Amino acid sequence: MKKRNLCILCLSILIISLGWTTPQETHPRGLGIVLPKSALVSEEVIDSVLGMCIQFRVDTLYVPAISYMEALYVSDILPRSNVLINHPTPLDFDPIGYILRKAATLGVRTVLMLDLFTAWPSEDIPFNPLHVTRRSPQWLSHDSIGQLHTAPIILDPGNPQVQSFILSLLREIMIRYQPMFIALENFQYPNRAYGYNPSALIEFERKKRESYHQVYSFDTFREQTLDDLIFRISALRDSLGVFTQFSAFVPSDIQLSRRDTFQNWAKWVNAGHLHSVALSYWYPDIQRVRYDTSQAFETLYQGRFVPVLNPFDMNALQLEVIVKEILGYPIPQIILSTFSPDILRMMNSWSVGVPR
Numbered sequence: 274m275k276k277r278n279l280c281i282l283c284l285s286i287l288i289i290s291l292g293w294t295t296p297q298e299t300h301p302r303g304l305g306i307v308l309p310k311s312a313l314v315s316e317e318v319i320d321s322v323l324g325m326c327i328q329f330r331v332d333t334l335y336v337p338a339i340s341y342m343e344a345l346y347v348s349d350i351l352p353r354s355n356v357l358i359n360h361p362t363p364l365d366f367d368p369i370g371y372i373l374r375k376a377a378t379l380g381v382r383t384v385l386m387l388d389l390f391t392a393w394p395s396e397d398i399p400f401n402p403l404h405v406t407r408r409s410p411q412w413l414s415h416d417s418i419g420q421l422h423t424a425p426i427i428l429d430p431g432n433p434q435v436q437s438f439i440l441s442l443l444r445e446i447m448i449r450y451q452p453m454f455i456a457l458e459n460f461q462y463p464n465r466a467y468g469y470n471p472s473a474l475i476e477f478e479r480k481k482r483e484s485y486h487q488v489y490s491f492d493t494f495r496e497q498t499l500d501d502l503i504f505r506i507s508a509l510r511d512s513l514g515v516f517t518q519f520s521a522f523v524p525s526d527i528q529l530s531r532r533d534t535f536q537n538w539a540k541w542v543n544a545g546h547l548h549s550v551a552l553s554y555w556y557p558d559i560q561r562v563r564y565d566t567s568q569a570f571e572t573l574y575q576g577r578f579v580p581v582l583n584p585f586d587m588n589a590l591q592l593e594v595i596v597k598e599i600l601g602y603p604i605p606q607i608i609l610s611t612f613s614p615d616i617l618r619m620m621n622s623w624s625v626g627v628p629r
Contacts, residue, residue, distance in 0.1 A: 303606030304617075304626035305333035305579070307386070312612070313337070313345050313368035314360040319375065322612070326381050329617035330626025333606065334376060335456060338369050338385040339442065342392045342405045342428075345369060350445055352403045373450060380629070384454040384520070385446065389439045390430060391459050396423035405438075412438070414462075415469045422467055430462070431473025431498045439502070440509055447515050456551065457506075457521040460499065461534035468495050495535040507546040518548040522581065525552035525565035527572060539572045549577035551608055554595065557587035562598055570602065581608040584616050592616075596623055 312322050313336070326334065337345055344351040346369035357368070369385065376383045392413065393399065398406040406413065406426060414422050414429035428435045446452065462468050468491070477494045510517050523530055523538045530536040541547040552569060554562055570576045580599050584592050599607065600623065607625050609616065620626055 301330070301624045301627055302600065302604065303332045303579075304330055304620055305335055305384075305606050305608035306331050306612055307335040307581075307608060307610045308337065308612070310337050310340055310345060310354060310356040313372065314357060314362050315366070316371060319368065319372050323372075323375060323379055323381060325612060325614070325617075326376075327379065327629060329614070330621055330628050331381065331617070332627040333382040333384060333608075334372070335384045335386050335608065336369065336372055337388075338446065339387045339389065340391075341388070341394065346446070346450070348442075348445060350442060351405075352399075352401050355399070369450065373452065382454065383452070384456050385450070385452050386456045386458050386522075387442070387446070388458040389442060389460065390427045391425050392428050393426045395425070398426065409434075409438075411470075411472070413470065414467045414473075415471075416466045417469050419469070422463075425463065427463060427467060429468060429470030429473050430502060431468055431476055431494065432470045433472065433476060435470075436502055436505070440505060443506060443509060444513070447510065447513050447517055451515050452517055454518050454520070457519065460503075460521050461523075461530075461536045462495055462499075464533055465492075473498075492535070496531070496537055499535055500537060500540065503541050503546045519546070520549045520551060521547055522551045522553060525554050525569070525580070526561075527565075527568055542577050543572075543574045549579065551581045552578050553581045553583075555583055555586055557591040557595060559594055559598055562595055566599060566602055566604075576603065579604060579606045579608055581610065583610045584613070585611065589619070592619070593623075596620070596625065600625070 308322065312318055322334070325331070339345070339351065340354065342351060343354040345354045345357065347367045362368070373383050392406050398404065401407065405428065412428050412432055412435045414427045416422060428438070430436065446455070477491060480494060481489045506519065510519070521538060521541070523536055524534070527539055530538060538547070538550050542550055550573070552565065554565065566580070569578050582592070582595065587595065596607065607620070609620070
């Protein structure tokens with residue numbers, strides 16, 4: 274008997290040393306879905322979405338709460354989303370409050386998605402006088418010759434008043450809902466042409482004078498602006514005594530993110546200000562997927578990231594190749610930008626999704 278047990282022990286050690294796994298050690302990966310705003314227009318639609326979560330093993334919903342500086346929750350700061358007004362959704366209905374409560378009873382995790390910079394996607398700004406583009410046009414970002422950027426229109430992060438405004442939005446949501454999870458969307462300068470808001474330029478000149486002992490460029494200013502704002506968001510969370518975990522949706526290419534959109538997201542995660550990042554792979558190039566994923570594991574503390582895929586940017590074969598490449602890494606979840614039943618069935622067939 275002792276000899277038999279010794280043989281089993283030796284075999285177990287050999288299996289572990291060779292990196293072999295047994296079928297019982299293979300677990301499904303989580304499946305997250307980014308909801309469109311139209312999924313929040315009524316209790317009935319939300320209930321239908323949650324039913325699909327159960328059917329297709331979706332464990333996490335990424336739910337828009339602030340989009341184009343309009344609220345899909347009950348806000349004292351932002352106007353109500355046009356998506357809710359045009360449905361029409363009853364004025365006393367709080368989509369975010371409802372989905373947070375209902376999803377919790379079903380064991381579905383809810384992550385609130387906040388786009389804190391994008392004011393409007395085009396030059397056709399809303400007529401609503403309460404919209405920030407009407408109320409505070411001096412906060413909007415310009416190019417280097419003073420022209421307003423309109424594709425999209427953003428609140429300039431370098432403007433100190435914008436920073437205070439963003440913190441007030443976060444304070445409102447964290448106090449009102451005490452969410453467990455918040456994901457920041459488009460927390461960036463859209464490209465290098467943005468950032469020349471007049472107040473931001475004054476702030477840049479002030480910081481440049483204070484940094485006379487070193488080279489301080491406008492690129493440095495824009496990166497430090499986002500760094501400082503992430504730090505202030507983390508500090509606000511701690512001061513309120515809530516337990517919200519912050520993440521951010523970012524491009525998967527770490528060098529490109531930092532160079533073109535001034536997001537040093539590896540620093541944000543490794544310094545503990547963000548719990549993780551969602552890396553957006555918006556291309557079907559297997560080599561780039563492999564490179565960006567391996568870079569993320571090498572750079573991020575404890576590999577704190579999840580991949581985001583847009584299946585409609587690739588055909589079915591490309592999607593399968595990309596998913597199976599990603600599943601070769603110890604990632605906890607895959608996020609999709611669609612709620613297509615056909616695609617969800619495919620993901621389930623590849624053991625993506627947590628069965629109940």
